Amino acid sequence: MRNSRFIFVVSGIVQCVGFRYHTRKQAQALGISGYAKNLSDGRVEVLAVGDIVQINTLYDWLQIGPASAKVDRVIKREIEDTNEQMFSSGEFKIL
Template sequence: MKAARFHISGTVQGVWFRASTCEQAQALGLRGYAKNLADGRVEVLAVGDTAGIDELAEWLRHGPPRAQVERVERSAAHPNEAGAEFGVR
């Protein structure tokens, strides 16, 4: 079980980024969350197999149609930080 944390910058709040990320992650069988941060970024924690996390990482580089992603930062995370499902916080 792998885990990764992503911080996504750009126009990523108010454009259905979290809900769309949740749909993508659930379709990939991942656990974790997507949440807005006070500084305007979105944080995503993804836990699952490497292929699923990598596929989500690629999707995060573009996001939903109204998003304008400027930067995606990826770092290691601990699998125990995720709940039983993927959700929006």
């Protein structure tokens, strides 16, 4: 089965509130590979690679985030190709 690949860009109060840490915890529990990184404009970018059902579960969680965050918007974009060699299967990094 081919893995699905999505980039999410999360807006709101999502930096300096543990958002990336909690995203990694959620992704690891779902068996999703990828990363979460802060963007210079205050948003957080999340790359998620894995089963589409699990990715959709992560997407639902990203729209709420941890209690310390206030999510205003999540942009979801499917991508065709990514450098999957930057992480092992099930590995989710904080960049």
